[in-house]
Amino acid sequence: xxxxEAGSAKYQSKLLKASGLQKLKYYCQLCLKQCRDANGFKSxxxxxxxxxxxxxxxxxxxxxxxxxxxxxxxxREFLRLLKINHGTKKVDANKFYQEYILYxxxxxxxxxxxxxxLTAFVRHLGSLGKVKxxxxxxxDEFNLTIQFVDEHYMKLQSGSRESQLKTxxxxxxxxxxxxxxxxxxxxxxxxxxxxxxxxxxxNSIPVALSLKGLKSxxxxxxxxxxxDSEDED
Numbered sequence: 001x002x003x004x005e006a007g008s009a010k011y012q013s014k015l016l017k018a019s020g021l022q023k024l025k026y027y028c029q030l031c032l033k034q035c036r037d038a039n040g041f042k043s044x045x046x047x048x049x050x051x052x053x054x055x056x057x058x059x060x061x062x063x064x065x066x067x068x069x070x071x072x073x074x075x076r077e078f079l080r081l082l083k084i085n086h087g088t089k090k091v092d093a094n095k096f097y098q099e100y101i102l103y104x105x106x107x108x109x110x111x112x113x114x115x116x117x118l119t120a121f122v123r124h125l126g127s128l129g130k131v132k133x134x135x136x137x138x139x140d141e142f143n144l145t146i147q148f149v150d151e152h153y154m155k156l157q158s159g160s161r162e163s164q165l166k167t168x169x170x171x172x173x174x175x176x177x178x179x180x181x182x183x184x185x186x187x188x189x190x191x192x193x194x195x196x197x198x199x200x201x202x203n204s205i206p207v208a209l210s211l212k213g214l215k216s217x218x219x220x221x222x223x224x225x226x227x228d229s230e231d232e233d
Contacts (some may be wrong), residue, residue, distance in 0.1 A: 024101070029070060029112030030054070071113040077104075079130060082148045090134070093122050093144040114207075122146055 012203040028044055030053055035041035044050055057063045082098055096106070097118055102105065115121040122144055126133035133146040 012132070024109050025111055027109050027111065029109050030066075032106065067112070067114065070108050071115075074108040074110060074113050074115075075121075075125070077107060079125070079148065082146070083150070086148065088148050088150055090132075090145045090147045093118060093133075093146045096146065119144060 022133060026036070026037065026041040026181045027033070028041070028050065031044070031050055033044060035044050054063075054094070057066060078100060081103055082096060085094070093134075093169075110118065111122060113121075115124070120132055122131070125131045130149055132149060134145045134147075136145065
């Protein structure tokens, strides 16, 4: 089978395919090489250049640290782009991952980390509280929506709520104290009314009044028989 002629449609198609993004599972993060298919990827893994890199990392004892660095960078860039493109809005996880892939061709790929699937990675971020993960139960296919959690914004919201609660508590305490003080003043001050009450001295001696020895005198009335009235025999 002959090669495609330069300038032909088949030739342009091959150029576009070679320069474009291929399947991510055929990408070698260590060598930064994109393979076109499974055969090409298998050949690359057995190539002297790839085996030499693996050998050098094993000798230096940096194999685990390199994988950990890939994991951290992948997570960091994933969250950074999610915040830039969508803020705290909900977005389909698969669609956003396509955005992440197209954003930078030389990005750290997920297969370079320990995550074997996007679902596992997204649920991991959700368990850490870095994103909110929701599943659409009504959809025909299993889809996940993610929402970036802005820690700074959440702290401000939490601080605002705490400040509001503190203000409400202070206002209530101030009102209660004012009512208590008003009650104390009412107990100390005399009642103000139109009727004046007599002042009673604590050490005053009561005065006793006696009516003994006092007799009432009858009024004398003149008689027609004389001044003196005598008893008859």
